[in-house]
Amino acid sequence: MTFTTRPEIQGTYGAVASTHWLASAAGMRILELDGNAFDAAVASGFVLQVVEPHLNGPAGDVTLLAGRADAGRADAARPISYCGQGPVPMAATIGYYRGLGLDVVPGTGQLAACVPGAFGTWLRLLREEGTMRLRSVLEPAIAYAANGYPVVERISATIASVQSLFESEWTASAALYLPGGAPPRPGTLFRNPELAALFEAILNHAEAVSGRDAQIERAHDYWYRGPVAEAIDKFSRTQAVMDVSGNRHTGILRGSDLANWAPEVEPAVGIAYRDTEIWKCPGWSQGPVLLQALQILQGHNIAALDPTGPDFVHLVAETIKLAMADRDAWYGDANVPPIETLLDPAYAAARAALVEERASDTLRPGFPGGRAPHMPPIRRSGDTATSVAGGGEPTVARLHPSIDPQGEAPVLPTDLQRGDTCHVDVVDRWGNMVSATPSGGWLQSNPVIPGMGFALNTRTQMCWLEDGLTSSLVPGKRPRTTLTPSMAFRDGRPAIAFGTPGGDQQDQWSLLFFLRHIDQGLNLQEAIEAPAFHTDHLIASFWPREIDPQSLILEDRFPSATVDELRRRGHRVTVAGPWSEGRLSACATMQVNGQRQVRAAANPRGMQGYAVGR
Numbered sequence: 001m002t003f004t005t006r007p008e009i010q011g012t013y014g015a016v017a018s019t020h021w022l023a024s025a026a027g028m029r030i031l032e033l034d035g036n037a038f039d040a041a042v043a044s045g046f047v048l049q050v051v052e053p054h055l056n057g058p059a060g061d062v063t064l065l066a067g068r069a070d071a072g073r074a075d076a077a078r079p080i081s082y083c084g085q086g087p088v089p090m091a092a093t094i095g096y097y098r099g100l101g102l103d104v105v106p107g108t109g110q111l112a113a114c115v116p117g118a119f120g121t122w123l124r125l126l127r128e129e130g131t132m133r134l135r136s137v138l139e140p141a142i143a144y145a146a147n148g149y150p151v152v153e154r155i156s157a158t159i160a161s162v163q164s165l166f167e168s169e170w171t172a173s174a175a176l177y178l179p180g181g182a183p184p185r186p187g188t189l190f191r192n193p194e195l196a197a198l199f200e201a202i203l204n205h206a207e208a209v210s211g212r213d214a215q216i217e218r219a220h221d222y223w224y225r226g227p228v229a230e231a232i233d234k235f236s237r238t239q240a241v242m243d244v245s246g247n248r249h250t251g252i253l254r255g256s257d258l259a260n261w262a263p264e265v266e267p268a269v270g271i272a273y274r275d276t277e278i279w280k281c282p283g284w285s286q287g288p289v290l291l292q293a294l295q296i297l298q299g300h301n302i303a304a305l306d307p308t309g310p311d312f313v314h315l316v317a318e319t320i321k322l323a324m325a326d327r328d329a330w331y332g333d334a335n336v337p338p339i340e341t342l343l344d345p346a347y348a349a350a351r352a353a354l355v356e357e358r359a360s361d362t363l364r365p366g367f368p369g370g371r372a373p374h375m376p377p378i379r380r381s382g383d384t385a386t387s388v389a390g391g392g393e394p395t396v397a398r399l400h401p402s403i404d405p406q407g408e409a410p411v412l413p414t415d416l417q418r419g420d421t422c423h424v425d426v427v428d429r430w431g432n433m434v435s436a437t438p439s440g441g442w443l444q445s446n447p448v449i450p451g452m453g454f455a456l457n458t459r460t461q462m463c464w465l466e467d468g469l470t471s472s473l474v475p476g477k478r479p480r481t482t483l484t485p486s487m488a489f490r491d492g493r494p495a496i497a498f499g500t501p502g503g504d505q506q507d508q509w510s511l512l513f514f515l516r517h518i519d520q521g522l523n524l525q526e527a528i529e530a531p532a533f534h535t536d537h538l539i540a541s542f543w544p545r546e547i548d549p550q551s552l553i554l555e556d557r558f559p560s561a562t563v564d565e566l567r568r569r570g571h572r573v574t575v576a577g578p579w580s581e582g583r584l585s586a587c588a589t590m591q592v593n594g595q596r597q598v599r600a601a602a603n604p605r606g607m608q609g610y611a612v613g614r
Helices: 021-032 037-051 094-099 118-129 134-147 153-161 163-168 171-177 193-206 212-224 227-238 255-259 288-297 310-330 345-352 503-518 524-529 560-568
Strands: 009-011 015-018 061-067 080-084 264-267 269-273 276-280 424-427 433-439 486-490 493-499 551-555 572-576 585-592 595-602 610-613
Touching: 009 015, 009 610, 015 021, 015 037, 015 585, 015 595, 021 037, 021 134, 021 424, 021 610, 037 061, 037 118, 037 134, 037 424, 037 433, 061 118, 061 276, 061 486, 061 493, 080 118, 118 134, 118 212, 134 193, 134 212, 153 163, 163 171, 193 212, 212 227, 212 255, 227 255, 269 288, 276 288, 288 310, 288 345, 288 503, 310 345, 310 503, 310 551, 310 560, 424 493, 424 585, 424 595, 433 486, 433 493, 486 503, 493 503, 503 524, 524 585, 524 595, 551 560, 560 572, 585 610
Parallel strands: 551 572
Antiparallel strands: 009 595, 015 424, 015 610, 061 080, 061 433, 080 264, 269 276, 276 486, 424 433, 486 493, 493 585, 585 595, 595 610
């Protein structure tokens, strides 16, 4: 069965695939200058901060997996997980937020900000695994910020959705993003001179000393202990920002929070699946959801299932619901229980036995090691307003479905693009790989800090204002992030790097890609472009933290017989547009006739993903 509209990229030198063509081009330029995959990923990451400001920014976060090709190194048999998810401020306590009359952390504004981890994490990857100087990997981003980049339609739409907020409240954002009093038109060049000047100032400060590593460290200090930290501290203390609560709040993020932070690096967690080892970031992310789902599916003959048939969709959807229930009960910086307990084959077998012919209508977390789950509060979809500007998952808009002529189920507009965030995958000619998912610091989430050209992140909204949960708000702890890059190894070496934006949908769409590639034999591009789906039968990670039981959203390229059968099984099916689910990209490397070959693919959904290689 063929789904592709274009072939996957093939070559022998290197490849980059990302959610934006300019980021892919910047990464490929670094590879052609003899940089490695780690250098290229850093360059791509900084470009994404400039050209997708509605999806990530310099004060955002990033999680990434770095796979080394040198199988002779003892630490190279699995990828390294880089945690660019900064912790919540030390002043962030449940009592403080409750004292403000809040029962959840607002989805926008100062109270949602935590330590920005993206900048420091890209620098650490460059210092420890890269080969190039900081100026070489920052120059493409500086050039686009200073000289301009073509605005994609989604940027224009995002700015338009918060225009009145910018004009009435976030005036620094209006000054940058409403040139001439209106959102920039799609296709026009947009510049961010303040950000260009900031990056150039960082370079000038760094290059006052000699030595590559010393310059990188000096740049880190400029951000986390110097002028950037000072600007963030002053803004947080003095600026009362309107947020989704309907009130103005100053922040509690301080310069000391930035000064005391450094990105954490640790081995990835993984399982064996078929002829691969699949690796994810640990349980402070939602990454192990993919691993749990694959463990549950180990005993099924996925290859025998029609990838657009009801049996496949039902099995995967019910599996995801079980894994997500465990995420909501057990994942977080508290690390109780250990993720290895949740990945145990015996535990997975017990979970697999819960998948029935009918769609489950309840949340069913497990009892790993006999522990009883403690779940966050349940808010059903529609219980709270989600139309506040900039709130919730950072989609372009919360579009409301219409009802189909038969009145059977909602039908989403064909231009709906769920999802947030960016993604980039890189493979170089030596076989090194990176899979990275940058996010946060969205232009619609917080005001631009004057003189900086960027906004703070809002990741603290993923913490709960209830005691005793593994993802409860605790000073200095990391929010349980949705950012979740993926990497597969074969024979102890990196083989596939892949991922997608999409909040709670990230591991759902990544699971579909992986099953269709590994079990059902589709190539990278075919696996990406195959009709996709997701469920919202989970506690949403973003404000207002709702759940939509038995929901199942399918692209309308699924056969009508599949839709009918899924409804018969109890799924509340919503039919979305034909290309509305996900923004996957992937890179791979393999031996073909004794020669290394690289392959890459990107998503046609959204019309801005791009894969390039040679």
